[in-house]
Amino acid sequence: MIKVVIVDDEPKLRQGLQTLIPWENLGFTVTAAAGNGRDALKIVEEEVPDLVIADIRMPVMDGLQFIQRLRSAGHQMHCIILSGYADFEYAKQAITYGVAGYLVKPVNIAEMSATLKLVREQIEEERLRREWYRTEVTNRELYLRRLLAPQEKTEDPAKLRSRIREMDLLWSHYEIVVISPRVPEADRPEHLHQLSAGLKHGIEGRNRGLVTVIAPYVILLLNSPLHGRQRRDHLYGEIRSIAGDTRFIAATGGTVSEPELIYSAFLKAQEAVKQVFFSAKDRLLEPERTLFAAPEFPREAGDRDEKRMEDLIFRLYYSLDAGNKTMVLPLLNEAAAFFIQQGQEEDAVKQAFFFLSNRLIHKLTAASRIELKETETVSRFLNGIYQQDYLSDLLEETHRFLLEFAEDAGPKGKEQEIKQMTGFIHRHYAEDLKLSTLAGLLNYSTPYLGQLFRNKTGEYFNTYLDKVRIQKAKELLAQGMKVYEAAELVGYTSVNYFFSKFKKYEGRSPSDYKNP
Incomplete structure (x- = not known):
């Protein structure tokens, strides 16, 4: 029987429709009735009828608003509109919502019965189509599972091709994509089912291929290759929108042109999933692609x-x-x-x-x-x-x-070591002080200590030493000491070299610091 819900704010009309129309003879059964669209929405969610008969004029929510809400919620049941007015504008708007009939009140029983017969034929045809589709897809899905298993060498290739053609699986290209939810083992079956159901609409519903589940994967067999980063990213985005907050890995086994090669592509996709640790994040993984291209390290005898x-x-x-x-x-x-x-x-x-x-x-x-x-x-x-x-x-x-x-x-x-170094410099600046000397004292390599010193003081070692020496020389010159004497006392053996360093850091001659 085809289930019907009647929606009308007039109790007599609701009762009249239920008693005057020969529902069972026409193949229908009235499961519920409501006085306005808001109440009817709740009933529809519970009853899930095949047909809704609704009045145009009702309080709270009228018939057109009610049908609009049904369509927005994704309900595809048939609808018949009743109206007390022969208003073409209502009819036009009702047509945009895909109504199956538009009848003027008071309802003519013969006219209603004729409309119901047409609706019944449409519903029965749709049911047959859905059943055929379910059977066909199920058969194809079962055969896909066979193609995803190792092929027996004794199998006749001609018979295999013939069966594939019967299943409408003889395509010019095949691309296998496997999707593995990253969830605890106990939760995996539920997530596989939800992901598979969501992908069927976009893949099978748009004739892009088939979807099946072979734990721990949801598997897509696509009839068009995913050439180019844009197409792969688009598919990955589709999967992500369906997966929601569920983390997952998705990998392709590449494109093949022969159905006998689907299994090998399936193995490549599984291998790509196993290598996800080495791959780029948030992308459809590809066979033999890793994030790091390891440089060649020479391997010498004795294994180094x-x-x-x-x-x-x-x-x-x-x-x-x-x-x-x-x-x-x-x-x-x-x-x-x-x-x-x-x-x-x-x-x-x-x-x-x-x-x-x-x-x-x-x-x-x-x-x-x-x-x-x-x-x-x-x-x-x-x-x-x-x-x-x-x-x-x-x-x-x-x-x-x-x-x-x-x-x-x-x-x-x-900090203690740098303090030791700077203190040592201030005490021994007049000597032939070298970085290598300090490195030996502190048990460091010379390059390492030089880098450490610069990071901590902001100066190269020799620059720091020069600045300490020049500062000491300024003090000696201010006390009246001769330039060559000051140069020698702060550690410079060449007066000319002392002059060049002094001018570099102070911008003037050492003589300018001598007291008159």
Whole structure:
């Protein structure tokens, strides 16, 4: 039976329609009635009728407003409009809402019955069409599942092609896309169903291909290749709008032109999903595409990977400890490329970054002469390495944390060392003082100490030494000492060199500072 809801503000007319029209003989059953459009909306949500018969003139919400609300809410049931006025304007507006009939009150039973017969034929035809479509799509979906399984070598290619043609799956191109919701295992079935249902409308409803579910994936078989970044991004946007807040990975296996190759494309798409950690974020992944193109590291006999790892740790420590922030991220990227070239998978790369970060934290702490404690911040960072979904996020977080940690740990030990260095300069400026001398005293390499000194004082070592010497010379000259004597006492063996330095920093001759 076809379900009907009657909406009219006149109780006698509602009752009359229910009793005078031979509903059952015509294949209908009246399931409910309402006195205005607002009440009818609630009934429609509960009953989901196939046909609504509504009066034009009603209080609270009239018939046209009611039908408009039905269409806006996505309801596609048939509608018949009743009106006490033979008003063509009403008829025109009703037609825009896709009404099945427009009858003038008082209702003529014969006319109503004739209209109902036409509506019944339309509804039955639509039901047959939907049933055929469901059956056809189901058969095609089942056959798609067969194409996504390894093909038996004994299968006759001609018969396979014939069956594919029968299923209307013989296309010029095929592109497989797999979508994996990133949700707990217990919630996965529900998310797969919701995602699949949402995608069917845009893919199958627009004749763009088929949608099926083979856990843990929703699978799209598209009949048109996703050539170009714009088309891939558009599809990714469609998936994201349907997925809502649910995180997911989507990957294509590339375009193939033979149905027998669909399975191999499916395998490539699955492999791309597995490599998501190495890929760019918020994009449709592609086969054999990673975010990092690892440079070639020469591999010598005896395997020097361990030495290269130590070298990376040393250079990172050097940059962090010297405050050379610009070098840290490039070195982390180099480390990532090195790990990738070694063929390491996601877990191994995360473990390598855990080891590298832990070593750096301990070296930074030891160099600053403070005790490393198992702080919550350090533990959270190190454990968080294993929670990162993308290598790019892991690099960004590692970069951020190491810079902050080096900055926090650095001054506590380095300020004392810089104070020692500047004090040493002020005490020994007249001697043949060299940076290498201080480096030896403080147990640092000369380049490292030079970088550290500049970062902390804002001056190169030699510039700082020259300025101290010139300041001391000014004091001696002001006391009446001769220029050559002052030059010698502050550490310059050449008077001409002293003159050039003095003029460089003071802008005038040493003689100008002598008392008359």
